Amino acid sequence: MSQSPAAAPAPSPASRRTPSSDKTLLRALAGERLAVPPVWLMRQAGRYLPEYRETRRQAGSFLDLCFNPELACEVTLQPIRRYGFDAAILFSDILVIPHALGQKLWFQEGEGPKLEALAGSGDLGRLDLAPLHERLAPVYETLDRLSSALPGETTLIGFAGAPWTVASYMIEGGSSKDFQAAKTWAYGDPDGFQALIDLLVEATSRYLIRQVEAGAEVLQVFDSWAGVWPEDHFRRWCLRPMTEIVRRVKAVHPDIPIILFPRQAGALYVEVAETAGCQGVSLDTTVPLGWAAQHLQPKVTVQGNLDPILLVAGGPALETGARAILSALGGGPFVFNLGHGIVPQTPPEHVSKLLDIVRSRPS
Amino acid sequence: MSQSPAAAPAPSPASRRTPSSDKTLLRALAGERLAVPPVWLMRQAGRYLPEYRETRRQAGSFLDLCFNPELACEVTLQPIRRYGFDAAILFSDILVIPHALGQKLWFQEGEGPKLEALAGSGDLGRLDLAPLHERLAPVYETLDRLSSALPGETTLIGFAGAPWTVASYMIEGGSSKDFQAAKTWAYGDPDGFQALIDLLVEATSRYLIRQVEAGAEVLQVFDSWAGVWPEDHFRRWCLRPMTEIVRRVKAVHPDIPIILFPRQAGALYVEVAETAGCQGVSLDTTVPLGWAAQHLQPKVTVQGNLDPILLVAGGPALETGARAILSALGGGPFVFNLGHGIVPQTPPEHVSKLLDIVRSRPS
Numbered sequence: 001m002s003q004s005p006a007a008a009p010a011p012s013p014a015s016r017r018t019p020s021s022d023k024t025l026l027r028a029l030a031g032e033r034l035a036v037p038p039v040w041l042m043r044q045a046g047r048y049l050p051e052y053r054e055t056r057r058q059a060g061s062f063l064d065l066c067f068n069p070e071l072a073c074e075v076t077l078q079p080i081r082r083y084g085f086d087a088a089i090l091f092s093d094i095l096v097i098p099h100a101l102g103q104k105l106w107f108q109e110g111e112g113p114k115l116e117a118l119a120g121s122g123d124l125g126r127l128d129l130a131p132l133h134e135r136l137a138p139v140y141e142t143l144d145r146l147s148s149a150l151p152g153e154t155t156l157i158g159f160a161g162a163p164w165t166v167a168s169y170m171i172e173g174g175s176s177k178d179f180q181a182a183k184t185w186a187y188g189d190p191d192g193f194q195a196l197i198d199l200l201v202e203a204t205s206r207y208l209i210r211q212v213e214a215g216a217e218v219l220q221v222f223d224s225w226a227g228v229w230p231e232d233h234f235r236r237w238c239l240r241p242m243t244e245i246v247r248r249v250k251a252v253h254p255d256i257p258i259i260l261f262p263r264q265a266g267a268l269y270v271e272v273a274e275t276a277g278c279q280g281v282s283l284d285t286t287v288p289l290g291w292a293a294q295h296l297q298p299k300v301t302v303q304g305n306l307d308p309i310l311l312v313a314g315g316p317a318l319e320t321g322a323r324a325i326l327s328a329l330g331g332g333p334f335v336f337n338l339g340h341g342i343v344p345q346t347p348p349e350h351v352s353k354l355l356d357i358v359r360s361r362p363s
Numbered sequence: 364m365s366q367s368p369a370a371a372p373a374p375s376p377a378s379r380r381t382p383s384s385d386k387t388l389l390r391a392l393a394g395e396r397l398a399v400p401p402v403w404l405m406r407q408a409g410r411y412l413p414e415y416r417e418t419r420r421q422a423g424s425f426l427d428l429c430f431n432p433e434l435a436c437e438v439t440l441q442p443i444r445r446y447g448f449d450a451a452i453l454f455s456d457i458l459v460i461p462h463a464l465g466q467k468l469w470f471q472e473g474e475g476p477k478l479e480a481l482a483g484s485g486d487l488g489r490l491d492l493a494p495l496h497e498r499l500a501p502v503y504e505t506l507d508r509l510s511s512a513l514p515g516e517t518t519l520i521g522f523a524g525a526p527w528t529v530a531s532y533m534i535e536g537g538s539s540k541d542f543q544a545a546k547t548w549a550y551g552d553p554d555g556f557q558a559l560i561d562l563l564v565e566a567t568s569r570y571l572i573r574q575v576e577a578g579a580e581v582l583q584v585f586d587s588w589a590g591v592w593p594e595d596h597f598r599r600w601c602l603r604p605m606t607e608i609v610r611r612v613k614a615v616h617p618d619i620p621i622i623l624f625p626r627q628a629g630a631l632y633v634e635v636a637e638t639a640g641c642q643g644v645s646l647d648t649t650v651p652l653g654w655a656a657q658h659l660q661p662k663v664t665v666q667g668n669l670d671p672i673l674l675v676a677g678g679p680a681l682e683t684g685a686r687a688i689l690s691a692l693g694g695g696p697f698v699f700n701l702g703h704g705i706v707p708q709t710p711p712e713h714v715s716k717l718l719d720i721v722r723s724r725p726s
Contacts, residue, residue: 178671178672178703178706179672180672180675180706180708183670183672183676184672184675184676187672187673187676187678187680187681188676188677188678188680190680227590227627227649228648228649229648229649229670230648230649230668230669230670230673230684230687230702231649231651231652232684232687233670234649264590264627264629264649265649266627266629266630266649266650266651267629267630267650267651267654268649268651285591285592285593286590286591286592286593286594286597286627286628286629286631287629287630288594288629288630288631289594291630305593306593307546307592307593307596308541309541309542309543309546309547309550310550310593312543312547313546313547313550313551314551315550315551317550317551317553318550321593321595324593324595339593343541343543345543
């Protein structure tokens with residue numbers, strides 16, 4: 001793999017700020033190996049921060065916060081101000097897509113998201129692509145504001161959920177233990193389920209293309225529930241739709257770096273790295289480090305994969321865990337991150353400690 | 364790997380029935396490749412069967428059923444009578460170990476198991492190995508009854524939970540989404556957590572040794588939550604304790620075949636197959652078949668790994684899924700099973716259909 005930037009990012013409002021070649025995340029995603037890797041954390045804007053909880057109180061509901069450009073911009077900036085991460089990720093939620101397609105969505109305090117579940121392909125008529133951009137306009141405005149508000153050296157990341165993960169919420173009506181409703185649909189009516197996945201590929205591609213136009217310099221696609229399928233169904237419902245999204249976004253913005261996160265894909269991470277056309281893969285906590293260095297890093301930039309619970313625990317376990325990752329993966333193109341989102345119980349000072357570890361010059 | 368039985372099973376009451384060399388599960392676990400593989404299903408005795416629900420009503424609580432040798436024997440036999448599986452697995456629960464150690468345990472209808480949670484190593488004094496065998500005596504009696512009651516060709520499987528999975532319930536007080544309490548303990552107080560794991564290794568080894576003496580011909584150890592750790596902690600809290608249990612059981616019963624199920628271990632399945640000293644590894648649904656044939660099957664017998672939700676869905680997806688497994692893994696030593704336990708919503712006739720597929724002569 002090339003050790004120098006293979007391609008400049010697509011021109012975007014964000015390039016008004018700092019030459020892209022100075023941005024560490026872009027350099028790492030272009031295949032460059034950095035002595036100190038870029039670092040950001042999934043859910044770095046969130047409930048573990050007192051300033052987030054304060055803004056959240058002002059906003060009303062969680063969805064109100066997602067759709068309020070001023071406040072969504074504010075909470076995106078909070079962890080940048082506090083910690084100086086190398087990248088800021090848009091504050092939003094993967095379920096704004098079903099919401100924009102017309103599915104009723106609400107967040108029950110302490111219970112997570114709830115949706116009016118789709119019962120089968122007969123319900124697909126309830127979904128409508130037409131008002132997509134109008135309903136997502138506040139998200140694009142948030143990105144536009146962030147492009148101006150972020151420090152010059154900070155990369156702006158846009159994101160979306162992968163079709164399978166989003167579909168699972170749409171069918172289960174929320175989170176699920178064994179995905180029985182969604183999988184039974186996919187197994188019993190693959191054509192109908194394919195129609196839902198196709199609709200999500202189209203909506204998600206349009207959404208991400210517009211995110212780039214609004215200022216996103218990197219995109220990440222989250223397939224949080226990728227790790228529940230037999231391999232052939234993983235290929236059909238996770239890998240193929242994500243690959244198609246990458247293709248469609250790059251048809252419009254050829255140089256936008258894309259990170260895929262097929263969480264818990266196990267040995268199938270190799271196929272994602274080899275075939276999806278992405279620049280980065282984000283590793284969950286369970287991916288063995290030496291295995292990733294051997295099988296994934298020669299093909300793509302790897303990102304990850306500290307256990308978020310190590311960030312709750314702190315102490316020597318946090319230090320040992322972070323150093324093991326740096327030592328195993330720092331030799332190739334690499335982005336430091338968690339293996340899953342930060343949890344609300346994380347003491348903010350543990351995040352400072354982690355940044356000290358990651359950013360200390362290698363001895 | 365040898366294609367003929369490498370070792371005869373240990374003498375046990377079960378050998379009163381049929382010469383062990385005629386039992387398909389024992390032959391497969393000895394490394395033999397069978398034209399038609401042995402088949403059994405995790406949770407094959409359970410709520411999807413009307414006769415189980417009837418016996419369950421007579422028993423009182425779920426725990427009452429586990430500790431009633433007559434009824435536990437009855438529900439173990441029900442799927443053998445109905446389907447003629449190659450093996451019967453003791454009807455019990457992995458949490459009888461904490462119960463036997465003195466931790467309060469109850470099952471809330473529809474909510475799963477609840478325990479009076481351990482808060483830290485200060486609570487280890489509440490646990491006591493002394494009454495272990497007395498409290499587990501009904502389980503041994505169930506096995507003894509099964510040894511006499513089972514058809515001659517049916518192999519009797521005993522089982523236990525792996526230390527990490529059992530510990531997670533003991534600390535979380537039930538099932539968990541992110542294992543925050545258990546992991547925070549392990550990360551923050553590894554010596555205290557090691558003491559709990561050591562106690563569970565000791566209790567589980569004694570329990571399994573006694574199960575063999577009561578008639579179990581094969582043992583399976585379930586590490587249902589193995590797939591949540593960074594690799595070094597997987598080695599310490601999952602792989603090493605299971606390996607130690609295998610060593611201790613085999614020190615007493617050298618020829619007992621042992622199957623380990625480190626669910627969601629991903630690429631780390633290889634280390635289990637190479638180092639744990641077991642005869643079989645049980646694969647979860649996500650393990651790619653060609654990868655398992657290449658990296659695991661040359662070292663151990665593999666078991667698995669049909670998605671239990673395919674058994675709910677039925678139809679062409681079930682047939683395609685089952686045939687893909689048979690085709691990829693049937694060439695080496697293999698046991699057909701699910702990738703996780705049967706779910707209550709499974710139509711019993713889909714199980715018959717699956718057995719027809721597995722047992723049809725290869726064309």
